[in-house]
Amino acid sequence: MKKTMIALAMLAFGTVHAQEMVVKIGSSAPLTGAQAHLGKDTENGVRLAIEDANAKGVVVGGKKVKFELVGEDDQADPKQGTAVAQRLVDAGVKAVIGHMNSGTTIPASRIYNQAGIVMISPSATNPTLTQQGFENVFRVMAHDGKQGPAAAKFALSKLGKKVAVIDDRSAYGQGLADEFEKAVKAGGGTVTTREFTTDKATDFMTILTKVKSQNPDVIFFGGMDPQGGPMVKQVKQLGIEAKFLMGDGGCTPELIKLAGDAIKEGSAFCTQPGVPLEQLPDQNFKARFLKRFNAEVQAYSPYAYDATLTVIDAMKTAGSVEPAKYLPALKKIQHKGVTGMIKFDEKGDLKDGAITVYAFKAGKWEPLK
Amino acid sequence: METLLQQIINGLVVGSMYALVALGYTMVYGILGLINFAHGDILMIGALVALQAITFAQHTWPHLGALPTLAFGLVVAVPVSMLMGYVIERAAYRRLRNAPRLAPLITAIGVSFLLQTIAMIVWGRNYYSFPQLISTTPLQPVKGVYIAPVQIVILIVSAVLMAALIVLVNKTRIGRAMRATAENHRIASLMGVDANAIISLTFVIGSGLAAIAGVMIASNYGIAHSTMGTLPGLKAFTAAVLGGIGNLGGAMLGGILLGLVESIGAGYIEQFSFGFFNSSYQDIFAFVILGVVLVFRPTGLLGERVADRA
Numbered sequence: 001m002k003k004t005m006i007a008l009a010m011l012a013f014g015t016v017h018a019q020e021m022v023v024k025i026g027s028s029a030p031l032t033g034a035q036a037h038l039g040k041d042t043e044n045g046v047r048l049a050i051e052d053a054n055a056k057g058v059v060v061g062g063k064k065v066k067f068e069l070v071g072e073d074d075q076a077d078p079k080q081g082t083a084v085a086q087r088l089v090d091a092g093v094k095a096v097i098g099h100m101n102s103g104t105t106i107p108a109s110r111i112y113n114q115a116g117i118v119m120i121s122p123s124a125t126n127p128t129l130t131q132q133g134f135e136n137v138f139r140v141m142a143h144d145g146k147q148g149p150a151a152a153k154f155a156l157s158k159l160g161k162k163v164a165v166i167d168d169r170s171a172y173g174q175g176l177a178d179e180f181e182k183a184v185k186a187g188g189g190t191v192t193t194r195e196f197t198t199d200k201a202t203d204f205m206t207i208l209t210k211v212k213s214q215n216p217d218v219i220f221f222g223g224m225d226p227q228g229g230p231m232v233k234q235v236k237q238l239g240i241e242a243k244f245l246m247g248d249g250g251c252t253p254e255l256i257k258l259a260g261d262a263i264k265e266g267s268a269f270c271t272q273p274g275v276p277l278e279q280l281p282d283q284n285f286k287a288r289f290l291k292r293f294n295a296e297v298q299a300y301s302p303y304a305y306d307a308t309l310t311v312i313d314a315m316k317t318a319g320s321v322e323p324a325k326y327l328p329a330l331k332k333i334q335h336k337g338v339t340g341m342i343k344f345d346e347k348g349d350l351k352d353g354a355i356t357v358y359a360f361k362a363g364k365w366e367p368l369k
Numbered sequence: 370m371e372t373l374l375q376q377i378i379n380g381l382v383v384g385s386m387y388a389l390v391a392l393g394y395t396m397v398y399g400i401l402g403l404i405n406f407a408h409g410d411i412l413m414i415g416a417l418v419a420l421q422a423i424t425f426a427q428h429t430w431p432h433l434g435a436l437p438t439l440a441f442g443l444v445v446a447v448p449v450s451m452l453m454g455y456v457i458e459r460a461a462y463r464r465l466r467n468a469p470r471l472a473p474l475i476t477a478i479g480v481s482f483l484l485q486t487i488a489m490i491v492w493g494r495n496y497y498s499f500p501q502l503i504s505t506t507p508l509q510p511v512k513g514v515y516i517a518p519v520q521i522v523i524l525i526v527s528a529v530l531m532a533a534l535i536v537l538v539n540k541t542r543i544g545r546a547m548r549a550t551a552e553n554h555r556i557a558s559l560m561g562v563d564a565n566a567i568i569s570l571t572f573v574i575g576s577g578l579a580a581i582a583g584v585m586i587a588s589n590y591g592i593a594h595s596t597m598g599t600l601p602g603l604k605a606f607t608a609a610v611l612g613g614i615g616n617l618g619g620a621m622l623g624g625i626l627l628g629l630v631e632s633i634g635a636g637y638i639e640q641f642s643f644g645f646f647n648s649s650y651q652d653i654f655a656f657v658i659l660g661v662v663l664v665f666r667p668t669g670l671l672g673e674r675v676a677d678r679a
Contacts, residue, residue, distance in 0.1 A: 033596065036494035169649055196649035200600065202590045205379040206632040207648050213372040226496050230590050237507050238375070239515045257498050260591055262505075 021063045023321045024070050025050060025308065026093035028084050028108070029100035031073035034200065034226035037254055037298055039100055042122055043071050044293050045304030046097045051292075053312050061319035067312070074104045076199070078171075085111040093117065094321050095311040097304055102126030103171035109137045118323045118330060120311060122303035125248065125273060126175040130347040136327060138344055140307045140337075142273035142353025144172075147247055148179025150355040151220065151271040152187055155180075159243045159269070160217020161189045166207060166231075168199040168223035176247045177222030192216045199224060204231050205238065212240050224249035229258020236262040248272040251358055251365055252299050268360040269368075274303065274339050276356050276367035282338035306337030371513035376636040377629065382520045384628020385527040386589070389582040390605030391612070391620035392531060393575035399615035400551045400571045402470070406477040407457060408579055409602020410484035411450050415580025416499070416587040416597060417492050419446035423500055435502040439588070446580045453484075454576025455569055463565070466554075481602075488595040496594045499587040523585050530578060531621045537574075538617065547571065551615075607655050611662055613672025622670060630654050 027046040029039035050067045058065045070091050072084040081104030088096055089111060096112055096119045099105040105124035112119040113134040120138040121129065127145040130137060155163060163184050167177035181191050192214035195207040208231070211219060219235065219242045221228055228250040235244060244267060246255070251270040256263060277286060277297060285305070289297050311326075313335045318326035335342040343351045358365035390412060397405045422445035426438045433441070461480050465473040503522050507515035538544040546567050549557040554564040586601060587593040604627065612623025635651035662670060 032489070032494050034496060034594070037496075194647070196647060198649075198652075202592065202597070202600075203383060205383070206376060206635045206651065209372060209375045209379060209632075210636050210648065212375075226592075229496070229498075230592055233505065233591050237505055237515065237517050239507050239509070254496070258496060258592055260498055260501065262591075 021060070021065050021321070022068055023060075023065050023315075024068045024091060024093045025311070026070045026072065026088035026091065026096040026098070027304070028072045028074045028081070028088065028096065028098035028104070030076035030104075031071070033075050035076050035101070035224055038224070038252065038300060039073070039076070041295070041298035042098070042100045042300045042304045043069075044289070044295070045122065045301030046071075046308045048289060048292055048301070049305045049308035049312075053309065058312060058316060060315050060321055065315075065321065074099055074101075074108075076101045076104060076170075078103045078107050081105070081108045082111060084108070089115040089117060094315075094323060095120070097122060097307045097311070099124065100300060101170065101172055102129065102175060105129055106132075106171060109134055112136060116323055118311060118327060120307040122307045123248070123300040124172070126171050127179070128171075128175070130349050134348075136323065138307075138330070138348040140303050140310065140339070140342055140350050141248075142350055142355055144176040144179045144247070146353065147271055147273055147355055148176055148181075149183035150357070151176075151245060151247060152180050152183030152189070154269070154271065154357045155218045155220065155245055156184065156187045156189045159245065162192050162214075162216045163189050163218045163220060164193045164195070164211040164214065164216040164242070165191055166195045166197060166204075166211070166219065166221045166223070168197055168201075168221075168227055170199050170223070172249065173199070173222035173224070175222075176249075177220065180220055180222065180247075197223070197227065199227065201227060202230050204234050208234055208238050208240065211242075212238055216242050218243050218245055220245045221250065222247060225252045225255035225258060228255050229260075232259035232268060233262040244268045246270045248299065253296055253364070254298060256360065256364065263360055265361050266359065270358050270365060272299075272356050272358060273353055274356065275354055276358070277302070278367065280338050281336075281340055285338045302337075302339045306335070306339050306342055309337060310335040310342045371511070372636070373633075374511060374514045376632045378514065378516050378520070380629035380632035381625060382516075382523055382589070382628070383632060384608075384625035385524050386582065386586055386601065386624075387605045387608045387627055388621045388624025389523075389527040389530065389585065390579065390601050391609040391624045392527075392534060392617060393578045393582070394606055394609040395612075395614055395617060395620040396534070396571055396575045396578075398609070399617075400547060400568055401462070401466070401473075403462065403473050404477065404606065404614075405462075405572075405575070406474070406602070406606075407480040407484055408575065409598035409600075409605070410481045410488075411453060411457075411576045411579040411598070412583035412586070412601060413488060413593075413595060413598035414453060414484060414583075415446045415450040415576075416583030416593045417488060417497075417595070418449045419443060419580070419584045420497055420499055420587065420593050422446060423502070427500070438500075439502040439584075443581065443584055446584060447577045450576040450580035450583075451573045454572040454579075457576075458569055458572040463568075485595055485598075492595060494595060496592050499591050499593045501588055501591050503588055505589075505591070519589050523589060526581065526585060527621070527624075530581070531617060534574075534578075535617050543567070543570070604655065607659055610669055611659050613666075613669030616669070616671045619669055619671035626670075627655050627658070630658050 085108035419442035608623035612619030
């Protein structure tokens with residue numbers, strides 16, 4: 001009894017005297033422009049994680065820590081990406097969750113590397129990111145070196161051997177389309193045409209007409225949903241029968257909305273690194289996200305959430321919020337996240353990252369077995 | 370062969386949309402010598418207002434039918450855009466009418482940003498799905514060649530509007546006043562023309578056209594968003610310069626030509642260059658053609674040589 005009293009007294013004493021330390025965590029994603037819905041989704045993932053951590057109370061090295069979000073808008077533009085990275089460094093963030101697009105993440109990662117700040121991208125899947133030899137760069141999603149071949153394997157085995165490839169000339173779109181094309185050729189398929197558009201275009205009639213003249217079985221688009229949605233419509237307008245396949249940039253409710261009545265069951269597919277939302281180990285995440293932000297999970301928020309809590313976990317393990325101190329802990333971390341077990345290989349890539357193929361069915365993306 | 374025909378149709382449709390927007394640019398330029406860079410953004414506002422009105426109509430009168438609903442959207446969007454055009458001219462350009470030429474130009478760019486920001490505040494940054502009330506189910510006039518009813522409507526609307534504008538400018542009293550104001554607005558007012566009213570009217574008509582163009586573009590692609598005006602604005606400006614800015618027929622010609630060059634160019638460049646170039650060069654054609662035309666005909670294809678206004 002006496003012991004308990006002492007312990008309680010010490011606890012009370014401790015709480016009063018422990019200084020609260022404010023630790024800033026940066027987030028960067030496109031909050032304006034065509035991909036704003038995805039960027040907001042990503043940022044909200046970080047926000048939810050920080051709110052959860054603060055509500056639970058995190059103690060690092062004996063001090064109570066309050067985390068603070070510094071959210072920046074990189075407009076999915078590589079030039080803005082580096083400017084934002086510099087701003088985050090100047091703001092004194094201890095970790096950055098982001099960026100969202102490969103095109104912004106790769107140049108920004110150099111800046112974080114020079115400043116010695118840990119960066120975890122929830123969604124940049126271009127393989128180059130982790131091949132630059134930067135110690136402080138991680139991602140919590142399988143990269144396109146895996147996604148491209150997985151999409152190609154699916155296309156060749158289920159959809160057909162003649163494939164047309166389109167990309168939006170962004171680091172992500174181009175990288176994924178290249179990996180896909182390589183894997184299709186290696187798998188015995190033929191690439192009928194390789195066409196290009198931009199991540200701001202709305203008219204694809206010309207390139208689709210060209211695609212159509214070669215009569216492919218599958219059209220693969222490496223790009224994001226603001227282009228993918230209208231593209232599905234124009235595929236229908238030109239009377240093209242080919243199946244439509246996208247990577248994770250198209251695996252969103254938004255794509256289905258934008259494609260309207262042009263998207264048909266059994267004719268549209270997408271691949272996404274990670275496990276399906278319906279099969280997330282933590283089934284509460286979607287509901288909690290909806291309740292907090294009054295918005296559906298689009299794509300990357302569970303990954304952003306995991307990335308944030310992984311960093312916080314590493315800080316707790318290392319007993320320090322300084323990137324240089326908690327980096328070794330982060331490299332060895334085993335964090336049980338909402339998307340699965342987060343652990344990194346020597347390059348900073350997610351170990352055992354899964355790829356799931358989805359088909360459009362009954363108004364939404366259904367994971368295929 | 371089907372591919373070529375399809376590319377020509379694609380080019381004509383895109384070209385008509387450029388032309389529709391270019392008409393507004395060229396009208397304002399013809400009267401004021403001002404390149405109204407906010408024109409593309411009025412188009413965007415028009416489309417978003419129409420979207421709002423159509424959504425309202427679909428909820429309130431669900432049995433109205435597709436075409437009346439679209440008509441309701443236009444009936445709301447066109448006056449709103451007209452009012453906006455009037456206010457912009459009154460507030461931003463009128464005071465600068467006698468200022469050096471660069472001042473209204475910079476102001477126009479400023480207005481363009483302002484409108485985009487306002488749209489972003491009102492409607493947010495999302496891409497909206499625009500209801501496609503004119504059917505997009507393609508018809509096959511020739512086997513293997515497809516054109517959707519919405520695209521036919523776009524071709525007809527832009528041709529009709531251009532013809533109506535030409536009649537308005539060349540055959541009516543208001544048109545005569547417009548031409549007089551374009552020549553010299555001070556002298557026109559000495560002759561009893563209310564130059565301010567005529568200039569306001571030009572902006573109002575131009576903005577109404579922009580709203581129609583916005584609704585057509587949104588109906589064709591099925592999307593509307595706060596930056597949708599930028600690219601058509603830029604292309605239409607190019608088309609207007611190509612055809613001879615200030616000339617209504619020229620805007621139409623420039624628009625169609627630009628659409629055709631883009632679509633056929635991007636469709637065949639790979640064959641012509643033996644795989645050296647590819648469709649990622651689509652946007653370059655417009656500007657190569659523009660450069661070539663301006664070298665040989667600095668006033669554009671149908672432009673007349675006029676004394677420098679500045």
